[in-house]
Every structure is written in structure tokens, then in C-alpha cells.
Amino acid sequence: MKFASEFRDPVAARALLTAIAAKVDAIGATKAKPLHLMEICGGHTHSIFRYGLDKLIHEGIEFIHGPGCPVCVLPMARVDECVEIAERPGVIFTTFGDAMRVPGHRKSLMQAKADGADIRMVYSPLDALELARRNPGREVVFFGLGFETTTPSTALSIQQAAREGLTNFSVFCNHITVPEPIKALLDDPDMVLDGFIGPGHVSMVIGVHPYDFIARDYGKPLVVAGFEPTDLLQSVLMLVTQIAEGRAEVENQYARVVPEHGNPVSIAAIADVYERRPSFEWRGLGEIDASGLRIRPKYQAFDAEEKFGIGYATGRRNVPEIEGCACGSVMMGKLKPTGCPQFGKGCTPEMPLGALMVSSEGACAAYWQYGGARVAAE
Amino acid sequence: MCLGIPGRITAITDPARLMAMAEVSGVRREVNVACVAGNDLDALVSQWALIHVGFAMSLIDEDEAAKTLEALRDLGEAQETLEQMALSQEALA
Numbered sequence: 001m002k003f004a005s006e007f008r009d010p011v012a013a014r015a016l017l018t019a020i021a022a023k024v025d026a027i028g029a030t031k032a033k034p035l036h037l038m039e040i041c042g043g044h045t046h047s048i049f050r051y052g053l054d055k056l057i058h059e060g061i062e063f064i065h066g067p068g069c070p071v072c073v074l075p076m077a078r079v080d081e082c083v084e085i086a087e088r089p090g091v092i093f094t095t096f097g098d099a100m101r102v103p104g105h106r107k108s109l110m111q112a113k114a115d116g117a118d119i120r121m122v123y124s125p126l127d128a129l130e131l132a133r134r135n136p137g138r139e140v141v142f143f144g145l146g147f148e149t150t151t152p153s154t155a156l157s158i159q160q161a162a163r164e165g166l167t168n169f170s171v172f173c174n175h176i177t178v179p180e181p182i183k184a185l186l187d188d189p190d191m192v193l194d195g196f197i198g199p200g201h202v203s204m205v206i207g208v209h210p211y212d213f214i215a216r217d218y219g220k221p222l223v224v225a226g227f228e229p230t231d232l233l234q235s236v237l238m239l240v241t242q243i244a245e246g247r248a249e250v251e252n253q254y255a256r257v258v259p260e261h262g263n264p265v266s267i268a269a270i271a272d273v274y275e276r277r278p279s280f281e282w283r284g285l286g287e288i289d290a291s292g293l294r295i296r297p298k299y300q301a302f303d304a305e306e307k308f309g310i311g312y313a314t315g316r317r318n319v320p321e322i323e324g325c326a327c328g329s330v331m332m333g334k335l336k337p338t339g340c341p342q343f344g345k346g347c348t349p350e351m352p353l354g355a356l357m358v359s360s361e362g363a364c365a366a367y368w369q370y371g372g373a374r375v376a377a378e
Numbered sequence: 379m380c381l382g383i384p385g386r387i388t389a390i391t392d393p394a395r396l397m398a399m400a401e402v403s404g405v406r407r408e409v410n411v412a413c414v415a416g417n418d419l420d421a422l423v424s425q426w427a428l429i430h431v432g433f434a435m436s437l438i439d440e441d442e443a444a445k446t447l448e449a450l451r452d453l454g455e456a457q458e459t460l461e462q463m464a465l466s467q468e469a470l471a
């Protein structure tokens with residue numbers, strides 16, 4: 001165990017692990033009958049694996065890896081639509097690097113780029129804006145992707161484009177929200193979750209109150225957490241303490257970054273530019289009510305779906321996912337990545353079949369990267 | 379993409395567009411400060427912020443910045459973000 005060298009504060013980590021164990025024992029949870037705690041955010045999944053928290057923690061706790069990686073939940077049909085836009089003549093298609101390798105039915109963006117489409121990896125939508133300024137004769141499209149953490153960045157970029165009167169900039173909007181899929185998971189009759197580790201940076205934008213329904217209507221505790229190992233352990237301790245005391249509340253472990261009411265400028269920009277879609281498709285989870293955002297009519301000129309007549313604008317939806325991919329069951333916590341027949345065979349990080357293998361925040365890629373020896377032992 | 383990276387704001391570059399220069403792990407990068415700007419833009423200079431895809435999203439203290447950066451390095455996210463910043467510069471050409 002590389003315990004001491006891996007943790008900046010091993011003493012605090014050990015104390016937290018001991019305190020968690022005492023609570024879990026008091027609750028009576030065991031390896032056979034564990035508490036199921038879902039970490040919603042892919043950053044947390046990555047951190048749990050990186051530091052081996054799932055192995056260090058009392059065996060009466062099982063982490064379920066939630067749908068909180070925007071790349072992982074991107075349906076194939078949306079990737080196909082990206083490729084379709086990118087292959088139009090005159091288009092410069094800009095995207096975060098994370099999305100390049102997500103498989104589509106025909107090809108990934110990476111393959112489309114190799115085939116000659118002008119696809120550029122950018123760090124920020126601001127860079128896409130700059131490309132539009134510098135290339136007035138080209139259509140610059142930004143692939144807007146992500147949860148509430150990145151949504152303000154595209155909203156502010158669209159507002160800026162409108163102020164400058166840019167006519168060759170648009171956003172292919174795939175922004176999604178965290179609370180709605182959680183509600184969908186909680187409504188699933190097979191779901192056995194006992195509590196949630198809430199996302200840190202999403203909550204920095206939206207605050208802690210959008211999760212109130214989880215405690216109020218479903219009686220499950222949620223603790224918003226930072227992603228350092230001691231943050232995560234502290235949050236687990238707060239969760240098991242609530243469970244031991246029979247409480248279900250929304251608590252904030254990450255108050256040093258997450259204000260109770262979020263970031264008002266971000267919230268205002270999102271509300272100005274976006275409205276909810278009636279529903280949006282999630283890879284493996286299907287269409288979820290009100291879980292996606294689209295650009296409001298007043299900013300229609302910046303909506304790539306409208307500009308290129310693509311996506312939800314066409315009503316042509318529901319393209320089936322690939323055979324044999326168990327991404328959906330893994331995301332719902334019904335199956336471990338290793339339980340997927342494709343894991344390590346048809347699906348590896350080099351040649352991903354499902355999206356959970358693409359990003360280091362995906363449960364399958366995390367298992368693969370950090371779990372080789374463990375998987376063999378299981 | 380989902381995790382922010384700490385950077386120190388070093389100068390206001392374009393007050394009208396709310397743009398500032400930030401230093402992120404030794405790399406200089408222009409960022410938007412709309413989400414953290416108060417009435418006095420100059421007060422941001424020398425402050426630490428969590429930067430998400432080119433936008434300063436939250437002001438943090440120096441200690442929090444150091445701890446966050448360390449965790450991001452452990453996760454390989456810091457290197458990835460810096461690579462993406464460099465790639466983005468190429469994409470603009």
C-alpha cells in the first residue's frame with residue numbers, strides 16, 4: 001500500500017477512514033449488504049480510483065459511478081451530427097479534445113479529421129470566437145458540451161458574439177444538467193442508492209439548492225464534495241453520519257469553493273441564452289425529461305442546429321446504440337465495468353466501443369487504468 | 379474539461395470584454411473574468427481563481443490553489459489542460 005506517499009495528509013486520511021468504519025459498523029452495513037453511495041461526477045470517479053479509495057474504505061461501502069461525465073453520456077447520434085456538420089464545406093468545427101475519440105456510427109471526430117474535415121481542438125469557446133473573427137469567410141461551429149460547469153462559458157461566448165454582431169459563429173449545443181438524470185435514477189424501481197456525493201464544480205455554478213428534492217422527496221442524503229482524497233473521505237463520513245442518524249439532508253463539504261446559491265453571473269447568463277429542451281437523449285439512459293438545454297429563439301442565429309438543419313431541429317431521433325455495449329447498466333450501477341462482455345475485449349481505451357472507455361472520467365476507463373491487477377483478483 | 383484549474387490573474391487586458399491575463403502553472407493565457415468581476419476590475423489582479431475552459435469561475439485563496447493544483451497533477455488533469463491550451467494556440471493559426 002503506497003498509502004503514506006499517495007496522500008498529502010495521511011494522518012487525516014487514516015482518521016477519516018477509521019471514523020467512517022465505526023459509522024458503517026454501527027449501521028450494520030457489510031460487504032454482502034453494503035451501503036451504495038453514488039458519486040455523480042466523473043472527476044470524483046477518477047479521484048476514487050486514482051487514490052484507491054474504494055479499496056481503502058470499509059467494505060460495507062460500495063461506490064456506484066454515476067452518469068456525471070458529459071463525454072461518456074454523449075449518444076452516438078450526436079457524434080454523427082457533429083461529423084455531419086464538420087464535413088460541410090466551409091465549416092471549421094471546434095471541440096474540446098475530450099470529445100474527439102467518442103465513437104459515432106460512421107466515425108469519430110478524430111476519424112473525420114483524418115478524412116479531411118477541418119476539425120480543431122480548442123481549450124475554450126473563446127478560442128472558437130477568435131477563429132470566427134479571424135475567418136470571416138468560414139462558418140465556425142463550437143461543440144458545446146458539458147454540465148453546468150461549462151454551460152456559462154458558451155452562454156457568455158454567445159452573448160459576446162451577439163454584441164459583436166458575428167454572423168459566422170454558432171454553437172452545437174449539447175449542454176446537460178445534473179439534477180434531472182439523478183431524478184431519473186431515483187425513479188428507477190431497481191435502484192438501490194443510499195446517498196450521493198454531489199459534484200463540486202457544477203455546484204460552484206448552481207449552488208446546493210437544486211439538489212433539495214433528493215433529500216426532501218426521496219429521503220436520500222447528498223453531500224457536495226471537493227475532489228481531493230480527504231475531501232471525498234470527509235464527504236463519505238458526512239453521508240454515513242446522516243444515514244446513521246436517520247437524516248437526509250443536502251450538506252456542503254466544499255463550502256470553500258461552492259457558495260450556497262452558486263454564481264449569480266453564470267446563472268443569469270445561462271438563463272438568458274438557454275432554455276430547457278422537453279427531453280434529451282443520454283447514452284445508455286435514453287431520453288430524460290428536461291435534462292438538456294437549447295439556445296433560446298432570440299439567439300437562434302448562433303444555434304448550429306437551426307443553422308444547419310440538424311439534430312433535434314429535424315425530429316429525426318432515436319438511433320439505436322451498438323450491440324453488446326453495457327454502458328447503460330454500468331452507469332445505473334447495475335453492472336460493474338468488468339461485467340460487460342466487451343470490457344478489455346472489444347472495448348479498450350485505445351479502441352473504445354462505449355463512451356465510458358473514452359474519457360479518464362468514465363468508469364470503464366478508470367477500471368482499466370487503475371484496476372488491472374484488481375480485476376484479475378476479483 | 380469538467381475540473382477547473384487554478385490560475386493567478388496578472389493583469390486586466392480588455393476591460394470592455396472583461397478579459398484578463400492569467401498565469402496557469404507557468405503558462406500565460408487570456409481568460410474571461412465576467413463571473414468573478416466586482417465593481418473594481420483592478421482588484422482582481424494578483425488574485426487566484428479556478429479557471430474553467432477559459433473562464434474564471436470562482437476566486438480561491440492561495441492555499442486552496444496549491445492543494446487543488448496538486449490533486450490535478452495527481453490525476454493527470456493539470457498536464458492535460460496545459461496541453462489543451464497549447465493545442466488551442468495552434469488551432470488559431
Ligand code: SF4
Nearest residue numbers: 326327340347354364
Ligand atoms: S466496457 Fe465498453 S462497452 Fe462495456 S460498458 Fe464499458 S464502455 Fe461500455
